[in-house]
Amino acid sequence: xxxxxxxxxxxxxxxxxxxxxxxxxxxxxxxxxxxxxxxxxxxxxxxxxxxxxxxxxxxxxxxxxxxxxxxxxxxxxxxxx
Amino acid sequence: xxxxxxxxxxxxxxxxxxxxxxxxxxxxxxxxxxxxxxxxxxxxxxxxxxxxxxxxxxxxxxxxxxxxxxxxxxxxxxxxxxxxxxxxxxxxxxxxxxxxxxxxxxxxxxxxxxxxxxxxxxxxxxxxxxxxxxxxxxxxxxxxxxxxxxxxxxxxxxxxxxxxxxxxxxxxxxxxxxxxxxxxxxxxxxxxxxxxxxxxxxxxxxxxxxxxxxxxxxxxxxxxxxxxxxxxxxxxxxxxxxxxxxxxxxxxxxxxxxxxxxxxxxxxxxxxxxxxxxxxxxxxxxxxxxxxxxxxxxxxxxxxxxxxxxxxxxxxxxxxxxxxxxxxxxxxxxxxxxxxxxxxxxxxxxxxxxxxxxxxxxxxxxxxxxxxxxxxxxxxxxxxxxxxxxxxxxxxxxxxxxxxxxxxxxxxxxxxxxxxxxxxxxxxxxxxxxxxxxxxxxxxxxxxxxxxxxxxxxxxxxxxxxxxxxxxxxxxxxxxxxxxxxxxxxxxxxxxxxxxxxxxxxxxxxxxxxxxxxxxxxxxxxxxxxxxxxxxxxxxxxxxxxxxxxx
Numbered sequence: 001x002x003x004x005x006x007x008x009x010x011x012x013x014x015x016x017x018x019x020x021x022x023x024x025x026x027x028x029x030x031x032x033x034x035x036x037x038x039x040x041x042x043x044x045x046x047x048x049x050x051x052x053x054x055x056x057x058x059x060x061x062x063x064x065x066x067x068x069x070x071x072x073x074x075x076x077x078x079x080x081x
Numbered sequence: 082x083x084x085x086x087x088x089x090x091x092x093x094x095x096x097x098x099x100x101x102x103x104x105x106x107x108x109x110x111x112x113x114x115x116x117x118x119x120x121x122x123x124x125x126x127x128x129x130x131x132x133x134x135x136x137x138x139x140x141x142x143x144x145x146x147x148x149x150x151x152x153x154x155x156x157x158x159x160x161x162x163x164x165x166x167x168x169x170x171x172x173x174x175x176x177x178x179x180x181x182x183x184x185x186x187x188x189x190x191x192x193x194x195x196x197x198x199x200x201x202x203x204x205x206x207x208x209x210x211x212x213x214x215x216x217x218x219x220x221x222x223x224x225x226x227x228x229x230x231x232x233x234x235x236x237x238x239x240x241x242x243x244x245x246x247x248x249x250x251x252x253x254x255x256x257x258x259x260x261x262x263x264x265x266x267x268x269x270x271x272x273x274x275x276x277x278x279x280x281x282x283x284x285x286x287x288x289x290x291x292x293x294x295x296x297x298x299x300x301x302x303x304x305x306x307x308x309x310x311x312x313x314x315x316x317x318x319x320x321x322x323x324x325x326x327x328x329x330x331x332x333x334x335x336x337x338x339x340x341x342x343x344x345x346x347x348x349x350x351x352x353x354x355x356x357x358x359x360x361x362x363x364x365x366x367x368x369x370x371x372x373x374x375x376x377x378x379x380x381x382x383x384x385x386x387x388x389x390x391x392x393x394x395x396x397x398x399x400x401x402x403x404x405x406x407x408x409x410x411x412x413x414x415x416x417x418x419x420x421x422x423x424x425x426x427x428x429x430x431x432x433x434x435x436x437x438x439x440x441x442x443x444x445x446x447x448x449x450x451x452x453x454x455x456x457x458x459x460x461x462x463x464x465x466x467x468x469x470x471x472x473x474x475x476x477x478x479x480x481x482x483x484x485x486x487x488x489x490x491x492x493x494x495x496x497x498x499x500x501x502x503x504x505x506x507x508x509x510x511x512x513x514x515x516x517x518x519x520x521x522x523x524x525x526x527x528x529x530x531x532x533x534x535x536x537x538x539x540x541x542x543x544x545x546x547x548x549x550x551x552x553x554x555x556x557x558x559x560x561x562x563x564x565x566x567x568x569x570x571x572x573x574x575x576x577x578x579x580x581x582x583x584x585x586x587x588x589x590x591x592x593x594x595x596x597x598x599x600x601x602x603x604x605x606x607x608x609x610x611x612x613x614x615x616x617x618x619x620x621x622x623x624x625x626x627x628x629x630x631x632x
Binding site: 030 | 171
C-alpha cells in the first residue's frame with residue numbers, strides 16, 4: 001500500500017514485468033488531490049458548486065484517466081486480459 | 082409511528098426478502114464441483130471476472146455505514162467530511178501495482194488472507210498471528226457499524242419500539258437471515274446481492290441529485306443555506322470550506338485512510354477472489370465511479386440542511402442521531418414508495434459488506450489461528466467448515482455489540498480500527514516489495530505503532546459533545562509541544578513511528594546477526610498470472626462467460 005514504486009527494490013530484477021516508465025504517472029492522481037491550495041476556495045462556482053466541491057469531484061476523472069492510460073500502455077501484448 | 086410509513090415498510094420488506102432469496106440461490110451460481118474448500122466458500126473459487134469484481138469490491142468498500150455517516154458528517158461539520166472524496170481517489174493509483182503483486186503471490190501459494198502471506202514471507206508465525214488478530218479486531222466493529230446503518234433506516238420508518246428487545250428485533254431477524262445464507266453460499270452470496278444493492282443505490286442517488294436541487298432551489302442555494310448554517314454556529318471548525326487549522330488533518334486523514342483501506346481483510350478478500358491481474362487493474366480504473374457516487378451522497382448532507390431536516394433523538398437523552406439525516410431527507414422530500422426503495426438500498430447495502438467482512442474475519446481465524454495453532458493437519462473441507470462456523474460467531478458478536486453496548490462504542494472502535502489496521506502496513510504492503518525488514522523489527526514496530534496510536538486517540542477530546550477521550554482522529558499538534566492549533570490524523574503519525582522503529586531495529590538485529598528465517602516466496606511469484614503453470618489450480622471454470630468490465 002505504499003507509493004506504487006515501479007522499481008521493486010529487491011525483487012524486480014529477475015523478471016521485471018511490472019517495470020515501466022508509464023507507472024510513474026500514477027503519482028499524479030495521488031499527489032494532486034492532496035494539495036488543498038488547489039481546491040480550498042469558493043470561486044469560481046460551477047453549476048452552483050463552490051470550487052472546493054466541483055474540483056475535487058473532477059479529480060476523479062484525473063484518477064480514472066491516469067490508471068486507464070497506464071493500464072493500456074503497460075499491458076502485455078495479447079495477454080493480460 | 083410505523084403506520085405512517087406503511088408503504089415504505091412494505092417495499093423495504095419485499096426487496097429485503099428478494100435479495101435474501103438470491104443469497105440462498107447463490108450457492109448454485111457458478112457452482113463448483115466441491116464447495117467444501119476454503120477457496121470456494123471463502124473466495125468464490127478465485128474466479129470472478131471484471132464486472133463481478135467491480136460490484137463486489139465496490140459494494141464492499143462503499144458500505145451502508147459510509148453512505149449514512151458521510152452525509153451525516155457533512156451535515157454536522159461541513160467541508161471536513163468531504164475528505165471521503167480525495168480518499169477514494171488517491172487510493173486506486175496507490176494500490177494499482179501493489180494489489181497485483183499480492184494477487185500473484187497469493188495465487189501461487191494458495192494464500193487466503195494477508196496473514197498467510199506474512200507467515201510465508203517472513204517465516205514468523207508470531208508476526209502472522211499479530212496481523213490476523215489486528216485484522217479481526219479492526220473488522221468486528223466495522224460489521225457492527227453496518228447494523229447502525231440499517232438501524233438508522235428502521236428508526237426513521239418507526240419500526241423500532243422502546244424496549245431494548247423491540248428496538249433490536251428487526252435487526253436480529255435481518256442478521257439471522259444474512260448469517261444463514263452466508264453460511265450456505267459463502268462469498269458467492271454477497272457477490273450476487275451486490276448487483277441488486279449497487280443498482281438500487283445508483284438509481285436512488287441519480288434521482289436524488291437531480292430532483293432534490295430542483296426542489297430546493299438549485300445547487301447554489303443549497304450551498305448557501307449550508308454556509309449560513311455554519312456561520313451561525315459557534316463551532317470554529319465547521320464551514321463549507323476548510324480553514325487554516327484543519328487542512329493538514331483533511332489531507333492526512335484522506336491519505337491515511339487510503340493507506341488503510343486495502344489492508345482491511347475484507348478488501349483483500351474481494352481482490353483475491355478476482356480471476357487475474359488484468360481484472361484488478363481494470364477495476365482500479367472503474368471503481369472510482371463509486372467515488373463519484375459517494376461524493377454526491379456526501380452532498381445529501383447539505384441538501385438536508387437546505388430542506389430543514391432535524392435529526393431524530395439519539396440513544397442518550399439530549400443527543401441527536403446524525404445518522405438519521407439521510408433517511409429523514411428521503412422521507413420528507415420523496416413519495417413513500419421511492420423512500421422505501423432508498424431505504425431498501427441502504428438496508429441491503431449493509432448486508433453485502435457485512436457478509437464479506439464476516440467471511441474475511443472467519444478466514445483469518447481459520448487460516449492463521451485454527452490451522453496454525455489448533456489443528457495443523459486440517460483438511461480443506463475442515464477449513465471450510467471452521468470458517469463457516471466462525472462467520473456465524475462473528476455475526477452474533479456484531480449483533481451483541483449493537484444490542485448490549487452503546488452504538489457509540491462501535492463507532493469509537495471503528496475509529497480505532499482504522500488506526501490499528503494501518504500498523505500492518507510495513508509487513509503486508511511493504512513486505513510485498515521488500516524483505517529488507519527483520520521479522521523481529523516488524524513486530525517491535527507494530528507494538529510501537531499500536532501503543533502510540535492508542536495513546537493519541539485516548540487524548541482526543543471533543544468539547545462540543547463533552548467527550549474527553551476517543552472523540553475523533555484529529556490529534557492536536559500542541560500536545561506534542563508544537564505551538565500551533567493545527568491537527569493531524571493519528572494513523573499517519575502512528576505508522577510513521579512504526580516504520581521508524583522497524584527500520585532502526587532491523588539495522589540493529591542485522592548487525593547482531595539475529596536469525597531471520599527463510600523467505601518462502603521467490604521474486605518470480607509476484608508476477609504470476611492466470612494460466613501460469615504454477616498458479617494454484619482451481620481458477621478455470623465457466624468463468625469465461627463473464628462479461629468484460631467498463632474500462
